[in-house]
Amino acid sequence: MECGMRAGVCLLLLCCHMPGLSAAEPLQQVMDELQPSSLSTEQQRRELQWFIEAAQPFRGMTVRVVSENIHTHWYEANVLAPLFRQLTGIRVVHEITGEDDVVNKLRTQSELGLALYDGYISDSDLIGQHFREGKVLALSDFMVGEGRAVTLPTLDLNDFIGLNFTTAPDGKLYQLPDQQFANLYWYRHDWFARPELKEAFRQHYGYELAVPQNWAAYEDIAEFFSERVREIDGQRVYGHMDYGAHDPSLGWRLSDAWLGMAGVADTGLPNGLPVDDWGIRVENCRPAGASTRRGGALDSPPAVYALQKYIDWLKRYAPPEAQQMSFNQAGNVAAQGYVAQQVFWYTAFTADYTRPGSPMLDEQGLPRWRVAPSPRGAYWQEGMKSGYQDVGAWTFLKNTPLKRLQAAWLYAQFTVAKSVSLRKTLVGLTPIRQSDLDTPAMLEAAPRLGGLVEFYRSRAARRWTPTGANVPDYAGMASLWWRHAYPALAGQVSARQALQQLAEAFDQHLALLGSRQQHACAPRLNAEDSELRWLQAPGAPYPVLSDENPPGRTLPYQEALHAWD
Amino acid sequence: MxxxxxxxxxxxxxxxxxxxxxxxxxxxxxxxxxxxxxxxxxxxxxxxxxxxxxxxxxxxxxxxxxxxxxxxxxxxxxxxxxxxxxxxxxxxxxxxxxxxxxxSRLGLYALPGNPLQLDSLEQARGLRILSHQGSGGGEYLKAQGFRVEFSNKETLSYAMLQGGRAPLWAASPLVVSSLVRKGETAPREVLPFLTLMxxxxxxxxxxxxxxxxxxxxxxxxxxxxxxxxxxxxxxxxxx
Known part of the structure; x- marks a missing residue:
């Protein structure tokens, strides 16, 4: 049985449905599955015992939750939900679907008042919407109010490495992190170490084939593999991987990474202030415009540079099929062994790159690849965010009936409790707790994970941030990204025209929200002014650089990792 | 003019x-x-x-x-x-x-006499699942690598379940209740697995x-x- 869990627990779950058979000690058998743990055996037993007792009033209930389609959530649905039922008597229907569907369902439940789910694992990218619209439960209020009796005493919020991403500017916690993955540079360490390739690269480009520090070097390396090397060991290879299907995930691609790493935003963490990496300017906490005419940067020269590079590299250096791929289809393509590097690689797919038998592993079972900080665009400056990080977090709507909410909250805490989280992290590789990262088990796993553990253990990980609180309606605005960017990819309009239309659509949407949201941080647009005035003012939006293609710069892997010091 | x-x-x-x-x-x-x-x-x-x-x-x-x-x-x-x-x-x-x-709240249904119990979708891997082409449930399961047998009518899926051609049928309560004839015991929902909009x-x-x-x-x-x-x-x- 391929169930992502230990054989004993598979047996336990099957046995417990057979008449005349019952688990002699369900708690012990649950503990057997949940190893290793950052807790001592006695601490883990006490914590799990707390769930058994706290769930007493809810025994026999069924709750429904939903999350996106990544390994971590399948482990929850297939292993943790049945274990939770075993412990508590609460049945959890944990559904897995596309991220776009999760967002649609959350919006539908919120707008139509339907009781679709009792809990969602939804990206923290929506935090700007949650605190402005008032439909999502503030967990920090709930935990000291109606949720007090069902809040785990050992939850230890400060242990969550992504808690600041799920805390809104009003200081309240709206979401509880369940899994995190980052967007990093990925490359074939083994190919980059081949003497003949190193020599050929140095001869042609005049510097070392190593981890690119800027987009110019990335582009050189992409050209080198796609157009000069072309074949390795008899196989056609490519120097770049991305995706470009006319699909919502095209929007995430651009809003997650490309603009931020091009250097569109102002300096300042988490997203740049007063202009963020979506190119939205805020005045105090009010979104004031995305177009350069209103002080935003969504159609500014760095944004045009970002979109143009995305298009050019996808068409020129990526495998031809990448243009028709979406997020999920593209995720494990590099694992098939014909891609040399990927500028923005989601670590959520790490499990595909470490699976036994994968061409991504060498004879010792160690990865042929590494992750490193992504190279920066020509406009990027020190002090800007260094990359994107996705924080999937438990999210509850206020219209959920209290008893169902309390039962679902128990399950949510179970999936992230210290009793569970280290085991879950080792399966899904999407860490959420510092205490897990500090365990010997994670250090032992590190050599097999190509730099992932080193990244998360570094202080630099905080410079990888999700979409910020400036975005007041992620669900509504995310769809504008792909609808307006695709025509540029399809060659129907220029990158500049596409971004001008996108910025205009953003401004109109912000104006609409401003009239609808009754919140002190609701959008209020700046008056239109000349682009030139804003471009000449300090900070973003930035004017065009005289040279967007500086010399390429690379660093050896170990030196590149100093960025994580 | x-x-x-x-x-x-x-x-x-x-x-x-x-x-x-x-x-x-x-x-x-x-x-x-x-x-x-x-x-x-x-x-x-x-x-x-x-x-x-x-x-x-x-x-x-x-x-x-x-x-x-x-x-x-x-x-x-x-x-x-x-x-x-x-x-x-x-x-x-x-x-x-x-x-x-x-x-629709889709579930996996089995005949009333089938003692099969499932705690997770994963436990259905390897089992044959019947589904109506276009209803969404079968396509979802197929994408996850399950053994799905499509038919162009729900009545056919139900008949195949009754005939023992497969142990599971992916359907919604509305479809199931509409096909059960008077005096017939309805199939049993073994596992709810997907809400479909x-x-x-x-x-x-x-x-x-x-x-x-x-x-x-x-x-x-x-x-x-x-x-x-x-x-x-x-x-x-x-x-």
Whole structure:
């Protein structure tokens, strides 16, 4: 049985449905599955015992939750939900679907008042919407109010490495992190170490084939593999991987990474202030415009540079099929062994790159690849965010009936409790707790994970941030990204025209929200002014650089990792 | 002058005709949600679509065609919509969406005498699962690597379950209850696994005003409890 869990627990779950058979000690058998743990055996037993007792009033209930389609959530649905039922008597229907569907369902439940789910694992990218619209439960209020009796005493919020991403500017916690993955540079360490390739690269480009520090070097390396090397060991290879299907995930691609790493935003963490990496300017906490005419940067020269590079590299250096791929289809393509590097690689797919038998592993079972900080665009400056990080977090709507909410909250805490989280992290590789990262088990796993553990253990990980609180309606605005960017990819309009239309659509949407949201941080647009005035003012939006293609710069892997010091 | 007036009148007529153009709803045989008998359309989604169009003041006409043809026509013909189809990420850009018109709680069903118990979808891996092509559930399971056997009618899936051709059937409570005959013990839901939202999928360039009025009408129907009442009439709940 391929169930992502230990054989004993598979047996336990099957046995417990057979008449005349019952688990002699369900708690012990649950503990057997949940190893290793950052807790001592006695601490883990006490914590799990707390769930058994706290769930007493809810025994026999069924709750429904939903999350996106990544390994971590399948482990929850297939292993943790049945274990939770075993412990508590609460049945959890944990559904897995596309991220776009999760967002649609959350919006539908919120707008139509339907009781679709009792809990969602939804990206923290929506935090700007949650605190402005008032439909999502503030967990920090709930935990000291109606949720007090069902809040785990050992939850230890400060242990969550992504808690600041799920805390809104009003200081309240709206979401509880369940899994995190980052967007990093990925490359074939083994190919980059081949003497003949190193020599050929140095001869042609005049510097070392190593981890690119800027987009110019990335582009050189992409050209080198796609157009000069072309074949390795008899196989056609490519120097770049991305995706470009006319699909919502095209929007995430651009809003997650490309603009931020091009250097569109102002300096300042988490997203740049007063202009963020979506190119939205805020005045105090009010979104004031995305177009350069209103002080935003969504159609500014760095944004045009970002979109143009995305298009050019996808068409020129990526495998031809990448243009028709979406997020999920593209995720494990590099694992098939014909891609040399990927500028923005989601670590959520790490499990595909470490699976036994994968061409991504060498004879010792160690990865042929590494992750490193992504190279920066020509406009990027020190002090800007260094990359994107996705924080999937438990999210509850206020219209959920209290008893169902309390039962679902128990399950949510179970999936992230210290009793569970280290085991879950080792399966899904999407860490959420510092205490897990500090365990010997994670250090032992590190050599097999190509730099992932080193990244998360570094202080630099905080410079990888999700979409910020400036975005007041992620669900509504995310769809504008792909609808307006695709025509540029399809060659129907220029990158500049596409971004001008996108910025205009953003401004109109912000104006609409401003009239609808009754919140002190609701959008209020700046008056239109000349682009030139804003471009000449300090900070973003930035004017065009005289040279967007500086010399390429690379660093050896170990030196590149100093960025994580 | 009379010629110019006539031309203006013609233009005005054409303009109004476009605004008030009849929407062609491409339904597909899918009892008890949508079916036709002697030229009359019936079913839960037919009723709901009717209420929505009437409230929006938009004329419509239902035509029954196979699902694949409906999906192609709604991409080609500006006055067409599919009634109805799952709103999936890969379909998002191909249509303009109005919905959800149907929310289904899909489960895996087994015959009452089958002692099979499942705690997770993973435990169904390796088992044969029956599904109606186009209902969304089978496509979902197939994408996850499950053994799915499609049929073009739910009645066929149910007959195959009864005949022991497969141990599991992916279906919604509405479909299951509609197919169980009097005196027959209904199949048992072994595992609920997916909530499916289905929308009306219209031509991407359909008149924005028409789409907006349909969406507003649907929101009003939900807000006033009309949708819930309609579901009850068909013996299902939105919960």
């Amino acid at each position: 009379r010629g110019i007036s006539a031309l203006l009148a013609l233009l005005l007529w054409l303009c109004c005709t476009v605004v008030q153009a009849e929407v062609r709803l491409l339904a597909w045989e899918r009892p008890p949600l949508s079916s036709q008998s002697e030229g009359t359309a019936a079913g839960l989604v037919v009723d709901l679509a009717g209420q929505m169009f009437r409230r929006a003041g938009v004329d419509y006409r239902i035509v029954f065609v196979p699902l694949q043809r409906a999906l192609m026509s709604a991409q080609r013909d500006a006055d067409s919509c599919v009634l109805l189809v799952e709103r999936r990420q890969e379909r998002e850009s191909s249509y303009a969406w109005v919905g959800p018109l149907l929310i 289905e929308d009306m999928a219209c031509h991407p360039q359909m008149d924005a005003a028409v789409l907006s009025s349909l969406r507003q009408a649907l929101i009003a129907l939900y807000a006033e409890g009309e949708v819930a009442r309609l579901y009850q009439r068909y013996g299902v709940s939105l919960e």
